[in-house]
Amino acid sequence: MAAAADLDEIEEVNANYILMANLQQASSSDTQTDSTPIYDTDGSAE
Template identity: 70%
Template sequence: MVATADLDEIEEVNANCILMANLQQALILGTQTDKAPVYDSYGSTE
């Protein structure tokens, strides 16, 4: 069984991975207007 603290850690790591992916995508795409959707840590598009 996974402890609550472990779940919090996993959630934080997942959010950090999503943030890094979004930043990388922004750097690659720059100011292009036809960007793919960017997702936040809850899976919603921004």
């Protein structure tokens, strides 16, 4: 079982990954139609 600190680290890594994915899509969205949903840090589509 993961310790609470490990879970916090995992959540932080996931949030950073989602943020980078959003930034990457934003930087390339001018060359494609924006049909892919962008996910917030809680995993829900905006």
